[in-house]
Amino acid sequence: MQENKWWKEIPLIVVIICPFLVYLYLKPLLPDLIPSHYSIHGNGKLVVDGRMSPLRFIVAQFASTLVVYGSMALTFLLTKRQQRYQGQSALLIPILYTVKAGLVILLSAIPIYEMLVAAGKLTAGNATLWAYAGGIGAVVLMNVFIYRIYSVMYLYSDEKPLAHKSYVIIWVSTHVVVSIGPLCALLAGHITSEKIISQFILAFLAICGNLLYNVRPNLYLGIRTPWTLKNETVWRKTHRMGGILLFVFGLAGLIATFLVNAQQVHYILLSVIAIISLIPTAYSYILYKKIIHQP
Template identity: 30%
Template sequence: MKPFIRTGLIASAIAFLLTAGAALYTWNALPAVGEVPVHWGPDGRADQFAAKSEAWIYLAILPGSILFISLILALVPLIDPRKQNIETGRRAYLATWIATLFVLVLVQGGISVSMLKSGADAEPSSMAVRLIIAACAALFIVIGNYLPKTRPSFMFGIRTPWTLSSDTAWEKTHRFAGPLFMLAGGLGLLGAFVFSGIWLALQLSVLVISVALASVVYSYFAWRGASDRDAGTGLTI
């Protein structure tokens, strides 16, 4: 097993234990009768409730997600046709892996705290929502920092028909997108503590989608000017 995959799996095991432990503690602490909050709006007010017998489903989502995501991330470097490029860019791969786990652990913590402290008549607080959005914004800062260091692969990075058919287009696109994702993450981090209501929930998504679309468009023009855009074997079957 590659050392960076082993490190990612160790981090995944820690993240799973933290989220599963938080889920188990929260479920045991919930009242046996009545309904408990399982979903909250941008203002922190609970808007969906369930009985304790159903609440475990919501608490189990993130531990299950960590297991699934970690399995995929561990397999990708083994099955990608350009696996050597993932190995070369392993720092970017591992940093993204661990940062994603951190966000999921924080989300589980926010859910557990909110589930235990909020109720239909409880004073709403948007702080948990703000912290989760801030963590997601920080994730995009990390991704943006490492994007220029990635190498062409079919399962990691900005994969368009043009970046996958030209190493030059890949490199130019990721150098272009990296700072933009960092900017989007920085603005989203600021917005997490400035905006309220629906814009608190939407602002980071709008920024990231805009950057992603700009990167896709740029990849086409980078490919148009690439010297290796027509590289191929010329063989027919």
């Protein structure tokens, strides 16, 4: 009988609602606006460049926290319908919970800290230190999670999804792409990062496109739509077509970023992501419907 561990979510739910409780307690002491966004200047110091009302800031952070909380559970909700992946999922549950708890605590602590400073309960002198500590902590958590996912998926799969060399390339590239955004933010006072993040993502997409065209069915790596997961023929054909799309548009987008300004780079990245997401998804659905209606 499977042990019910729903009670472990109670502390996280309490953490998520804590900013609202702190707001109710400090409300008489809070100003109309509190800092909601910072930039790191050339001297490495945080500078406030955005403000919101305390309640609006809490709601915005609350929404972000819910997105993180929900997305961390999404993969494992899918595994309930995929019997062959449940063993791997069980191995990932402890690290998933640890990462989810760390991110929830970090996102909930931000508005609490700002309200305590605004109400005069804390001094603002350590804001830069806490920001760097939080950013580094988030990078470490996400990389530990990625390492565990890739190691479990490869070591405990009966049939390896990719050749080991290709798998390691994608594994390392994933670590780089996940880390580059936070690291650029932390080093914003020392490097110019307007195009770097988008260029790394586009290069990653091109690499994946070159390696994923023959990836075998699995829950974590590849184009995982409900239809590719249900039918191996749909999986194989979708990945052959999707691999070409990822490589061509990833490489073309990367080249284009060197020819345009920083603002246009964001539009290029969004366009490429839309194309490589929507076309394979629609293709897998159409192909699946065609296959299951064959006599």
